[in-house]
Amino acid sequence: MVDFGFSLLKARQINYDHNDRSIAGYIYEREPSFRLCIECGGCSATCTTGNFTRFSLREINILIKRGENEEVRHEIRKCMLCGKCTLVCPRGVNTRNVITLAKEAFQKRGINAI
Amino acid sequence: MHSMDKSIIVIGAGTAGMEAAGQLAKEGFNVTLVEKEQDTGGHVKSWFHLFPDRRDSKEVLAYLNTQICRENITLLTGTTVNNLEKKHDSFVMNTSDGNELKADAVVVTTGFDLFRSERKEEYGYGIYDNVITSADLETMFRKGEVKRANGEIPEKIGIVHCVGSRDEKSGNLYCSKLCCVTAVKQAIELKEMIPAAKIFCFYMDIRMGGALYEEMYREAQENYEINFIRGKVSEISEDINNKLIAKVEDTLVGRPLKIGLDMMVLMAGMEMSETGRKIALSSGLKTGDNRFFSPADHHFGSNKSNLSGVFYAGTCTAPMNITDTISHARAVVSDVIDYLKGKSN
Numbered sequence: 001m002v003d004f005g006f007s008l009l010k011a012r013q014i015n016y017d018h019n020d021r022s023i024a025g026y027i028y029e030r031e032p033s034f035r036l037c038i039e040c041g042g043c044s045a046t047c048t049t050g051n052f053t054r055f056s057l058r059e060i061n062i063l064i065k066r067g068e069n070e071e072v073r074h075e076i077r078k079c080m081l082c083g084k085c086t087l088v089c090p091r092g093v094n095t096r097n098v099i100t101l102a103k104e105a106f107q108k109r110g111i112n113a114i
Numbered sequence: 115m116h117s118m119d120k121s122i123i124v125i126g127a128g129t130a131g132m133e134a135a136g137q138l139a140k141e142g143f144n145v146t147l148v149e150k151e152q153d154t155g156g157h158v159k160s161w162f163h164l165f166p167d168r169r170d171s172k173e174v175l176a177y178l179n180t181q182i183c184r185e186n187i188t189l190l191t192g193t194t195v196n197n198l199e200k201k202h203d204s205f206v207m208n209t210s211d212g213n214e215l216k217a218d219a220v221v222v223t224t225g226f227d228l229f230r231s232e233r234k235e236e237y238g239y240g241i242y243d244n245v246i247t248s249a250d251l252e253t254m255f256r257k258g259e260v261k262r263a264n265g266e267i268p269e270k271i272g273i274v275h276c277v278g279s280r281d282e283k284s285g286n287l288y289c290s291k292l293c294c295v296t297a298v299k300q301a302i303e304l305k306e307m308i309p310a311a312k313i314f315c316f317y318m319d320i321r322m323g324g325a326l327y328e329e330m331y332r333e334a335q336e337n338y339e340i341n342f343i344r345g346k347v348s349e350i351s352e353d354i355n356n357k358l359i360a361k362v363e364d365t366l367v368g369r370p371l372k373i374g375l376d377m378m379v380l381m382a383g384m385e386m387s388e389t390g391r392k393i394a395l396s397s398g399l400k401t402g403d404n405r406f407f408s409p410a411d412h413h414f415g416s417n418k419s420n421l422s423g424v425f426y427a428g429t430c431t432a433p434m435n436i437t438d439t440i441s442h443a444r445a446v447v448s449d450v451i452d453y454l455k456g457k458s459n
Contacts, residue, residue, distance in 0.1 A: 006411040038280075040346035041363030045370050050363075059368060088236070088348045092282035101193070 019067025025066065026105040029096055034098050036091040037061045043085030049078050055086050057095055064102060073111060076102055080103050116187075118142050120454050123207065125195050125393065128156020129436055130428025131223035132441035134426075136181025136212040138221070138450060145187045146215060150194045150389055154182065156225055159438050162255035162434060165292075165299040167325035174315050174436060194389065197396035200421060203457065218457070220421050222399070222407065223443070224390035226429040227385040228425060229278025229286070236349040237274065237380055244269060244358055244375075246267070247277075247382045248296055251304075259305055264356070268311065268376035271304055272360055273297045274347050275317040279383030288404045290383035291433040295327045297381050298334045305338040314341045314373065316362050324435060343371065350378055385434040399424060406433050417446040425449055 027034045043057040044050045050057065055078040064074045076099055085095040120143050124135045127149035135147040136423040153159065155178065161171040169224045182189065194210035198220060207215045231239040231247050237321040243263030246254075262268050275297055279290040292459065294317070301313045318349045320342070322328040345362040353359055357374045364371040386405040394401050400420045402408040407430050410418035417425050428434060 016158060022302035038318060039365060041344075041365035042346035042348045044363035044365070045345060045361045047370070050371050056363070056368060058363060058365060082145040088283075088346075090276070090283060 011035075014066050015112070016066065016067060021040070021065065021067035022070060023069055023072070023102060024065045026108075027101045029095055030101050031043045031097045033091070033093045034061070037093050038091055040090060042088040042090060043093075045084045046088050048082065048084070053078055055079065057079060057099075061095075061098065064098075069106075072102065073106055076106075118143075118144070120144065120218045121146065121216070122219045122221060122450060123148065123205065123215055124221045124223055125198075125207075126137060126156070126189070126223040126225055126427065126430070127154035127182070127189070127391070128223065129158055129174070129428070129439045130225065130443040131156075132178040132182050132436055133440050134223055134427045134446050135182065135223050136178075137444055137447045139182075139184040139187045139338050141447060141451065143186065143450075146217070147182060147187055147189050148193050148195055148209065148215070149189070149191045149212075149246070152192050153424075154179070154189070157228075158436065160249055160252055160322065162252045163299070163303065164186075165295045166324065168299070168303075171355050184240075184302075195393060198393050198399075199397065200423065205423060206415065218452055221425045221427055221450065222390070222393060222419070222430055223431045224387045224393060226433065227383040227387045229284065229290075229385050231282060231382050232275055232381045234281075234380070237277065237347070238350045238352070238358075239377070239380055242350065242352045244356075244377045244399070245380065246377065247380045248300060249378050249382060249419060251300055255300075255307070260304065262376055262449065266376070267308055268379075269308070269422065270312050270315070270373075270375045271302060271308075271380045272347075272358070272373065272375045273313065273315045274360075274378065274380050275320075276346070277380040277382050278385070279381075280318065282318045284383075286385065287382060288407060288433070289321060291323075292435055293383060294322060295324060295330065295420035297379075298322075298327075298331050298340070300379065301340045302330070302334055302338050304445075305386070307343070312341070313338075314343055316343050316345060316347050316360070318346050320345070346373065363392070387430065390430045395406055396423070397421065400437055415449075417442065417449045423453060 041058045049055045079099045083096045124131045124147045135145045139145045142378040182412040196208045199206050205217050278284045344362045345365045347362045409416040
């Protein structure tokens with residue numbers, strides 16, 4: 001094969017039908033408040049980790065729901081489980097438990113959060 | 115039915131109560147209008163200009179005052195209704211001045227209380243001098259000067275939407291409906307008063323579901339350079355120079371944002387009034403999970419209660435703007451007439 005110097009870019013779109021959204025299902029079952037997030041970002045604004053790293057709890061919430069697991073897997077280990085996010089959440093989402101359950105779900109699939 | 119023989123008590127002389135009393139009196143009923151404060155007018159008294167047309171609230175008050183200026187309306191101010199009881203076919207109420215009032219029908223127009231913003235401690239109302247509420251700002255507008263506690267003119271002003279609304283931590287899951295448009299109105303007025311000011315609205319969602327609201331939002335962007343940042347403010351603090359620091363996630367950028375401000379305005383939401391709550395407790399009138407009175411039916415009986423002969427109008431049933439409150443107060447008249455006709459048959 002002659003290398004013409006071109007490559008195919010992976011599509012950026014979220015492949016909703018293809019993505020594995022079962023992590024979200026695992027969390028919904030055990031922490032129903034996870035469904036209530038309205039993406040206001042109160043959690044991310046108050047998050048100590050988020051102020052120093054790319055970590056955003058709000059983003060993790062939506063990525064899990066869309067099945068964008070690869071990114072989540074990389075990000076969730078940064079959470080220190082301090083729970084400030086849970087204190088500010090206007091929808092009463094137990095955000096800390098969402099993280100714990102996400103980690104658990106990955107572990108059960110034999111994929112460690114890295 | 116001769117309406118002159120029938121008496122109706124209207125509890126609360128705010129927008130809903132004054133309009134309902136006026137319309138009922140026009141129909142010939144004897145109306146007693148009871149108000150806990152010394153003056154009629156309710157919350158409208160404290161506002162400066164109203165959305166969406168920036169009408170001076172004094173015009174609305176003047177209109178409402180003409181409505182109740184009728185011979186068959188007895189106005190009792192400085193009077194609280196302590197309880198409400200149905201005895202046979204009429205209603206008996208004991209008032210704070212020790213009197214007993216009787217009526218053939220009752221219209222409850224006890225309105226709303228503003229959310230007490232000090233309950234959201236993380237926003238620092240009552241702790242930091244330059245954190246004020248939407249109501250405080252209206253008072254400043256009325257005085258004609260918007261100033262920081264130290265007398266300086268604020269040049270960077272923030273506005274927080276949804277304070278005490280859509281917030282499980284405050285116990286209020288509902289949207290107060292008016293705060294988004296109030297925020298936009300106040301942002302425009304601030305900009306007119308202080309042209310050099312930079313104004314930032316922090317919102318979770320912008321709800322502009324009223325006539326001409328969306329247009330006002332657009333106008334705020336187009337002609338007044340108001341900045342809108344999508345994120346719920348998580349906390350407000352003060353630095354050593356007396357400047358307020360707000361923390362929020364700029365959710366559309368996906369990064370936390372910190373901003374120093376000279377003044378922060380909290381859009382206080384609406385809650386069931388304390389007087390309404392007392393009446394509910396003493397009468398068996400049903401209230402919902404949101405603590406407001408529950409209408410008998412959301413489509414066909416929004417003025418009816420679970421007690422035949424007791425009716426509602428205005429914000430004692432749900433957050434409502436002045437236009438809707440006046441419509442609701444006019445609608446209650448037809449239900450009252452139907453009820454009293456049925457009784458006299």
